[in-house]
Amino acid sequence: MIYKQREMTGELRLLHALDRRLTLSPKDRKNYLHLLKGLKGERRFDKLLNNLKCDHIQIHDLLLEHNGTVFQIDTLLITKEKVFVYEVKNYQGEFFFDQERFFKVPRQEIMNPLHQIGRSAPALTQLLRKHGYNLPIQFHVVFVNPEFTLFHAEQNTPIILPTQISDHLRMLNGFGSKLNQTHKHLAEKLIELHLKESPYQNRPEYEYDEVKKGVVCGGCGLMAVEVKGRKVYCKHCNWVENLNTATVGLIKEYQLLFPDKKVTVSAIDDWCDSLISLKSISRILGQHFTRKGNLRWSYYE
Template identity: 25%
Template sequence: MITNKVMKKRTKPLILKKYELLLPRLHINFPRLPDMQHEYNKRKKGYKGELQVDYHLETLPPEFTILQDVCLQVQGRTFQMDNLVITQQAIYIVDVKNYNGTIIFDTTFDQFTRDDGKVEMGFSHPITQVELQQSNLQQWLLERNLPNIPIYYFIAISDPSTIIKVEGDKEIIAKVVAHGANIPKKIMDVNTQLASGATFQNRKMGHAISKESTEFDMDIMTMHGIKSADLLPGVECPDCGVLGIKRVHSGWKCYKCKKKFRDAHKPALAAYLLFVTPWITNSECMRFLKFNAKNVATRLLREYGLFYDEGRRRWIEK
């Protein structure tokens, strides 16, 4: 249920899109490929969990303002929050976790583990993570002389089949941790208790935060030790994923599945501009897309929306 209360809507994360462009262009024997695939799968699972929780949060009353995937800077640091729900009484940070099996919060030793039936593994404590987000957001509001609105937080477990266990003080964990479907009620309960206190302009606050929110990014090339020379050239088949399909009249044809596509080259150009250089020449276009026709390169680059710099004889993004 999508309503106008969602002021900032979630889109596929830039880092996830980067992995999807990069992974097909690495040789199967690239040393860091397994690590990259693991990181991609983890982020893809996280995004899927966020979308599941979005569905539940969007059932909140229309007077609540929702911002999805917020990324801000404070004192030179970037911090990212999965969801902000802003009411006239408070701001609620909703951090999303997508775990399989059983998760255990140990309040005695202040540790967090997951048991997927095969191995028990420790993770960074979700409450510590969201408390840092709370502190950063408070500092961000203070630096901009915005109202000192109360900030609460919740941790949404996106998969309803995940079992939540607590060793120690169950009440402390139960106040802030729940499956995604139960988070709206928790927000409503707290907000009702605050109803007699000070009120704030939640839409105005939402606009101020949304205006400064940027897209969270990371240099995954450096992170995984990848050089531009490691990238395999060629156009990927949108259907079967084979790399190196052929340029034919007004399109591309896959030699494996025999299907034809008009715009199969666009992800290859996006990968080049992201990971090689933010500009491209006709000759580099022909080399990277693996065809030999300068007039076709000119047309494809123009249609892609690039601007031709005559002085430097190269195409750049407008």
């Protein structure tokens, strides 16, 4: 059972929206593609876990804090006997460890994923103990990309290679018995402790004037959208969307990209490049957002 679905993180949502409206700097673009690839890998692992036969709870993308340490968990699996924590990596190509360091062939150093668990393992263990949960916790780095090769892999590390995933899932399926209330409370507690925003989120720099205005197609991501009646059509990929849903998405995107700007009818008119009528914007704002301020200077949240 999935208690918390995987979604794009705040940082990825921001980069994704920006990428459609301006040219990202090479550094932001690299980060964007890296995060997207990571998400793809995590989804690949989610799919595999969905085939588990044993009673379990899956929690995705947890951001937790204990004694000043903020740590992120890609996948947490609660089974009858143990909690499994996975750091999911979608690396592709040939890699190796040298002493405590991790490299891509020929010798490009990458953050050692074992160090990431080294940081989160004690913090999570203490956090769960603090809340009265004493289930054993097992931490793994799982490499999900079938095109990943690891040279000089030592045995007895918590690494799961692509060729070992099936065996690992079979082992999990060995935990047959039913979960009880304690397991469910543990899952609820973790979700309650989840932080919404990462304090370490990178925020690219951009100005309102640099960002292209218009409506982005929900299908192909291009700005090739036309409004006809209460529908939005894409001339490029034939995507059709309800005007209400598209406008709510457009306004949320504006709030995400410009959290300091006030949402008003004229701000959204400018944001969509006047593609949606003032009447529709006003109606949709009234239906889906809360009106603030006095009559003349009203805005929406």
